[in-house]
Amino acid sequence: MDMKKIEKKWQAIWEKEKIANFNPKNIDKKYYCLEMFSYPSAAKLHLGHWYNYGPTDSFVRYKKMKGYETFQPMGFDAFGLPAENYAIKTGIHPKDSTEKNIANMEQTLREMGALFDWNAEVKTCNEDYYKWTQWLFLKLYEKGLAYRKEAPVNWCPSCKTVLANEQVVNGECERCGATVVKKDLTQWFFKITDYAEELLQGLKDLDWPEKTKLMQKNWIGKSIGAEIEFTCESGDKFKVFTTRADTLFVVSFIVFAPEHPLVKKLTSDGQREEVEKYLYEASKANEIERLSTTREKTGVYIGHNAINPINGKAVPIYVADYVLYSYGTGAVMGVPSGDERDFEFATKYNLPIVRVTKGINCNDDLPFHEEGIIVNSKGFDGMTTQEGRKAIVNKLIQEGKAEYKINYRLRDWLVSRQRYWGAPIPVVYCEKCGIVPVPYSELPVRLPYDVEFTPDGESPLAKHKGFMETKCPVCGGPAHRDPDTLDTFVCSSWYYLRYPDAHNAKEPFNPDIINKMLPVDKYVGGAEHACMHLLYARFITKALRDMGYLNFDEPFKSLVHQGVILGPDGLRMSKSKGNIVAPDPYVEEYGADVLRLYLMFGFSYTEGGPWNDDGIKAITKFLDRIERLAAKINSLPVDKNADKHAPNGKEEKALLYAVNYAIKCVDRDMDSFSFNTAVARLMELLNAIYKYDGAETEKNIPLFKDCFKKLVLLLAPCAPHFAEEIWEGLGNKTSVFYSKYPECDESALTLDEVEVAVQINSKMRTKLVVPSEIDEQGIREIIEKDEKLAAEINGREIKKLIIVPKRLINIIL
C-alpha cells in the first residue's frame, strides 16, 4: 500500500469532515484528553513527540469509537528563554523565529495524522492569550495571592545580566565564564504556600502515578512540630521550630542562620570580628558549596547564651550556614545525640552530646533519631518519644512558651523573570501611588517588538523607553512599568482552561463551558513536570475556584507519563552525544501508521527505553498480511444463505473465541495505555484468522468476513490511515471512526473443555484436558483414571487437593 498517498488522502477527508473538531452539542459525552503542549523548537518533531502524541491519539480515537465526544487540543508554549538566547546569538527576533517554528511544527503535527482540534489551538505568545495571563496575574494580586519581595538572582558581573539557573554552570556564567554572584532584586511571587495543605490532601483522590504523587508530597514537605520560645541572657526572645520537642532537655547549643536578625544584635564585642568574618564568607559561598551535604559544617559562637525553657540551662548560640533562614524560624535547637547534623557540629566544636532516646530492641548508637523511650529528661523519663513530645509541648504551652506548628518545605512561586520574551507583568509603579495594577480595560500590556538584544546588562524591556514610561492609571502622573516578564510556567498553568473556549474575546473562558468540559479526563506528558508545572496548574485551579470562576478542585483527574525514548546507546538523546534518532526517515520509508504502531508495540508506554528499529519491519509485515487478507475477502462470493450458517464446528468456535478474546483484551489494554499488549492481541487475532483461512473445512464466509471486519475496527485507532483504506475497500462509505467499537460476546469465551496444569506436591507433572465446569469429585475420578498420575501417586493417600478452577490442580500426598 502506498502509505504516503493514503495518509494525504485520509488526512484531507478528516479535515473536510471536521472529524477532529469537538461538537459542543454532545458535551454530556465529552472526553477531554490533553497532551502537554509543545515548545516551538526549530528542530523538527523528534521521536519524543511521536511517542507522546502518537499512542495518545490512538487512545483518543479508541475513546471516540467507544462513543465519547472527544476533545484533543494542541497548542504551543511559545514564550521562553531559548528563543531569546537565539535572538542574542543571531539577531533574529524571538517573535519571528517562534512563529516560524510554530508554523513548521503545525505542519508536521498535522502529518502525524492525529485528531487534534486545531480550532482550539492556543499559542501563549499571542496577545489574545497573554492578555488573559495578565488578567490571571491581576486576579491573584487582587486576591492577595501575588506580592513583591526581595529575592536573590544569579548575576553575572561581567555580562551584567541575570542568569537563569540552567545558564549557571559550576558556579560560572555559561557565556563568559565569570563567577556568578547572588544579587537581591525585588520580584513578584505567587502565594502557593497558602494552598500547601490542600495541594497535599488533594493528592489522595487523584488517579495519578503513585510516584508522581509521592514526589509532590515530598516537594510540599509537611512537617508537624512545635515552635518553642527561648529567652536570651539579654532578655531577647526567639523561637525555634522542632519536630522533636521530646529531645528538648539535652539541647546543647542553638544555631542561628546567618540572616537571623538577632545575630548582629547579640554578638558580643569579643566575638564580633570573628562573626563578621563568618557572615562575609557565608554570603560569598555560592549555591554549589552551600548545597553540598558533604561539606563540613562550620559556625561561630556569637558570645551570647540562651536559656532552655524546659530546664533553665544556659546554652551557647552559634551562627552557622547549615541553618536556613527561609525555613521555620531560621533558628534551630542543637540536639547532637538525636540529629546527624547537630552531632557533626557538636563533635567539631566540642559541645556536649547527651543521650535522650533509648531505642526499643534496636541498635541505638548515637546519633539516634528514631522513636524510642525518653531518658535524661526529668519528669518525662520512661515516656515514649511520642508521648513525651506532647507532654513537653503542652507544659510549655501552659507557660506561654510554645505552640504547635506545621511547616511546609514548599516555597512561594517566584514568577518574575528578567527577560524579554514573556508576558509583561501588568503593573505600573507610580511615585505617588506606589504599585498600581493596570486596569483590566487596558489589557493587554503589549510586549513591544522594537527592542535590542545586545547583552549589555539590562533586559531589553528595561531600556525600551516607550514601554517603560507610562502614566499612572490612578493619578495620571508619571509612572514606569515593570521591566520583568512572567515565568512561562504561569502561561502553562492555565492553558487547559483556555482550549475549550479558545476564541473568547471577552473573558479568559466562559465558566459555564469550562465547568462542563473540565476536569481534563486524561493528561499525558513527561514525568519531568511532576513538581513544577503539575503543581502550579493545581494551585491556579484552586485559586480560580476560590474566586468563583470554577466549580472543580483539580484540573487533571487522571494522569499518565509516557516513558523516554533513549538513544540507541541507552543514553538520553542529545546533540552533544550525537545519538539523536530522527523520526522523519522512518515516516518516509514506512509511513506514519507504521511508526506509530511500532512505538506502541515495541515499548512499554510508561517505561520507554533505548531506540532500536529491529522490529519495525515486522509492523509493515503485519499490515501487509492484513492487506492481503482484505484482498482475499473482497474476492469471496457474497453468501446468500448467510443466516443459515450458525457457527458450529471446532474451527469456527476457535475463530469466534479468538475474535472475542481479542476484543476483550484490546479494549481493556487500550483503556489502560497498555498499547504493546493491545497490538500483540491484534497480531494473535490476525494469526487466528489466517489459521481459519488455512483450515481444510468449508468456510463460513459471513463469519469469516465479520471477524475480519472486527479486526479492522480494533486496529483502526492504532493505524488510522491504513484502517480507513481497508475499511473503504470493504465497501464502507463512511469513516471507520464513525463506527462503533466491537463488543465482546462473553458466551463465545466459555469453553466446554480447558487444559489445566497438574502438580503433585507442588511440582509440575502433567497437563490434563477437563470439562470446564467440573467439580472436585469429577477431578478425583479423572486423577484415578490417569495412568501417569496413578503411577506417580503409587497408591499413596491424597492428603489435600488444591483446585484453582480452569487453571491448576495440586495433589498433596
Added chain:
RNA sequence: GCCGCUGUGGUGAAACUGGCAGACGCGUCGGACUCAAAAUCCGAUGGUAGCGAUACCGUGUCGGUUCGAGUCCGACCAGCGGCACCA
C-alpha cells in the same frame, strides 16, 4: 546521604487479585517455493544432560512466609529518577 522506581531468554518485552514463567514480536536454525535471490509460507528455538520419552536447573544475590513466589516479607547488589543540610 534520604526517598522512590526498575532488574525476567541472544533481543524488545508479556504474565489480570500469589497458580502452567517467557504471550506477541525481533534474531537465529531447519524446511517449502525459486535456476538463484528477495518476498511469502511452514516448523523449531530459556539452559544443561539424553537418540528419546524425560529429568534437573532457571525471573539481580541471599534468606523467609506459603501446598505453591517473577509477584508477598526481610537483607543486600546494580541501574535509573527525584530531593539535597527543611531541624
